Amino acid sequence: MTLDDLRVFVAVCRAGSLSAVARELDCTQSAVSQRVKRLEREAGMSLLERQPRGVVPTHAGHVLLDAASNSIDGLDQAMHRLVDLANGDCGSVRVTTGGTTVRHFMSDAIVTFRRRYPKVSLEFRTETSSRNCFDALTSGNLDLAWVTIRGGAPPRTSAGGTPSIEQRPVVDLPWVLAIRADDPLAARARIGTADLSGISLIRLPRNSTSGAHLDTALAELGVRSSSDTSVADWDTALLLAELGLGHAVVPVMPGWRVPGQGTGRAPGDGALRLVPIPDLPPLSVGWAVRRWDALSPLARAFADIVARSCGGEAWATP
Structure with a gap:
């Protein structure tokens, strides 16, 4: 049994004629009949019943027709979708x-x-x-x-x-210290590791990948900082820093304006300053x-x- 055998059998059942399918496939009626007979040998029973005006499926033929039709139609749809995917159409x-x-x-x-x-x-x-x-x-x-x-x-x-x-x-995203514009550190051109020691930081949870990256980098630089505030994402850390509730060491997102690092928009609409921390290795x-x-x-x-x-x-x- 092959997929082509099933396709021919379904076509014969739908057309009700061996000769019509032979003309459609540009082959002999005998070739179409041989495919149907191959299926009948595997099934061990007759699948088509001859009538004066063509052929109709037997009870067993209807069972195979229903199963094969659904499978072939589904396969044809899948192949069309694969072509669409390859072409980028859908x-x-x-x-x-x-x-x-x-x-x-x-x-x-x-x-x-x-x-x-x-x-x-x-x-x-x-x-x-x-x-x-x-x-x-x-x-x-x-x-x-x-x-x-x-x-x-x-x-x-x-x-x-x-x-x-x-x-x-x-x-690679460089790190900055996010602080209110009126903070004494806001006027600095850069923040060194010594400036971070003793600062209470707004941090991501320690089980986050980027939070762990920052913790490791700070430890390797010998920076000891404390934290009494934990947030789920950097945007929340920025908001709390803008409200004056702490300092946040955050990675620079695309489009942010950081002194000495190109143009863009500063988060906080002027209420917040982002001061580079060049000693910290960037976040990839x-x-x-x-x-x-x-x-x-x-x-x-x-x-x-x-x-x-x-x-x-x-x-x-x-």
């Missing part, structure tokens, strides 16, 4: 991100992608940390995860020991995927557009 791109990623890293890219691929569905699943994004990527039906890159760490592996996650950095962020070479053309195109919009390096897109 389909979906599924992304898992942290709570503020879309606004800070993807807003312009989403507009560009939507204009280029208007029929493609963009689906976002929000997670509270890069660790959760990794877990969602490995266990869910997702294409891409925007994460804090785990510098120096080996690729995450599956239970069988084979690599299950590939990470590709897109952009980018894409994580299960297998880069297995990504659909649409998912790869979206990843590239985001990378370009962040000023990072894009990868070859089919």
